[in-house]
Amino acid sequence: MNVAGPISALSLTERAERAAKVAGEFADRVDAEARFPTEGMEAIKAERLMGIMVRPELGGEAATLTEIAEVCSILGQACASTAMIYAMHQIQIASLADHAVGSDWHQAFLKRICEEQLLIGSATSEAGIGGNLRNSICAVEVQNGTVRLEKDATVISYGEASDAIMVTSRRNADAPHSDQVATLFLKDQYTLEHTADWDTLGMRGTRSDGYIFRGEAPAEQILPKPFAEIAAQSMLAVSHLLWGALWFGMAADAVARSQAFVKAAARRTPGQTPPGALRLAEASSMLQLIKANLISGLKRFEAAKGNPDALNAMSFSVEMNNIKVGTSQMILTIINHCMLICGIAGYKNGTPFSLGRHLRDAHSAQLMINNDRILGNTSNMLVVKKQDTSFLG
Template identity: 30%
Template sequence: MTAASRYDAAVETVVGVAAAHAQATDSAAAFPTDALAAMRSTQLLGLLVPATDGGPGGTLTDLVDVTEALGRVDMSVAMIFAMHCQQVAAIAAYGAEKLRAEVLPAVARGELYLGSVTTEPGKGGHLLTSESGLERAGEMLRVDRQAPIVTGGPHADAFLITTRAPEAGSATQVDLVYAARDQLEIEVTGGWQPLGMRATHSVPMRLRGAVPQWQVIGEHGGFRDIATAVFAPLAHIGWAAAWLGAAAGAYSRVLRHARSEAGRRQFAPSSELVLLRLAEIRIRLDAAHALLRHTVSVVESASDMSASPVQLLLNTLKIRAAEESFAAVHELVELVGLRHGYLTDSPLLVERTFRDLRSASLNYGNDRLRLANGALTLRDPGVRLA
């Protein structure tokens, strides 16, 4: 039995539903409600819920396998799934016993899709600061949070929200708070009409409400530890899997077309130029895949996630996966030409994948991570490669 084989039936179901609706949700910039319903009914939403909390106890490798498979047919669905799993992992690792008992079994049953609220006006997606304060109100903690981007927010059953800790002395003292939908007043404050990633429906929102103390995840002001150990690693690994899956899916569709009778007339498979371009694309995908799988093995065995070599590797994965996946599909556009690389009605869907992957370098900007890596390298003069 392979690592992901016990999830094959669930993945096949969700992939089929996602593929059937992907073109419509992309065109309308609409959330993939049918794919989410399939993730609920198959209980794929509970992938990372530990066995002790009623889930299957899926691993990081399982997360990558499933996300890649989803990304091959719809990158938006893959990103939605990976980001949900990031939230689940944070609760599993840092949630108090009462929160775990309240939330994780429900996630395992497919009842809870978790949204992430980390962006903020003026700071973008920077994880480790917050300008919005969490205020004490008797036994409760009051939340009032605006976010310019909340992936799938209108469809989430609950949210993990970053906000400044009560009585915090600086913007770096950040809490992570769980809030159920019925604990909040939710206002969608704008629309979502992007170039790609349209089905993530990542609208701006304002969330106001109050939660009990036990819904704070980890210690007050301790979100940096959660970000280092869970949020950043699962973001970079999950995103990379979605991007690589999307690029590999487009490449596979092109190769199948090239081997067809119509494709052979168009591509002339014996052409050295075609063969060289196909080889270069495969090299990009294999390199990104190798880096992703190596990073997973390092994270699964790391005793100190804050160590510079580990953090450097995670940032490098995000940068290279974003760039190589997009470059691979850019080369596919050149290879298949106007009809199949640029027009929206091509069955190869290269144009949609190109638009989706253009977001990869911007999703927590690559330049920001390069600056972080520059600082991290100065802390590792021995160049310890993870």
């Protein structure tokens, strides 16, 4: 859908809040029906938020990752599925903006994203390797300037709703599993054969169905840099930070609901401290720890951006991994605290204090690049590298 128009004079935060209001109105229905959050995503497009990371000469606003994280957090407080789709889209934008410089085709496509508010999906998971981002079984075939690819993708987040999909594969049929490229295919350049339905505990609106992906496109649509470089210097860090921001938003909304519950209890019994007040204080403390962790990581990323040595440093990778693991674990503890505070009103659906959707969505966080896989990678790095403990960076 083309929603081109002048960029709003409102701030990014104000525009995100307006979009989040719409997304929040439909969040429970999106969850119950396990459907794509059409209303929330259309509101995001109407606010011209899809291409804000892109540089201004291509139609974007050169938003920093911290500003993108703020948008993800605001959306996460309203509808986690909408926020996750937006975050995943921005992860693809970051890969294009940082690693396709000099490619005329990709620069033109970034301009199209801004003009038409296009949605970019991602196909990295594959049957036989699961969620191992840095391995592929399938391989691109390039002949006479055309790239062809078939991939058995166990999940493609919001695949049916995407305007284009970035797909990882081996560089060629003779390449090792880790020698990968990423190729951007437009909607009219691929077919999706549905193989698995997305019927899950939480994050139901992301519609991460499984498909056999078959694509054919001009070879210039292969990103010019190896996927190993894209993953190490952009995708993994951006993923962990933006996912963390939306998870923080989910937990923040749970804390806000439990705070409202405690306030209502305090009004009913003047002069008495409600029984949930201490747990509320504890949840607030944990929420602040997540916020501090994310802010630290965002500052580290912004400082390292454009410096391959800094982005490839073990200390940087350890910090980004710890942010993902720590945030994904702590949001569950926070939301459990909030459930205890709100009691049956939080356990039931349809109350102002309902937290079932928050808790179910939060359980996905430890599985998105499984924490055990991340901890294994971190442990290998810590065997050879002392953890950075300096406050000065």
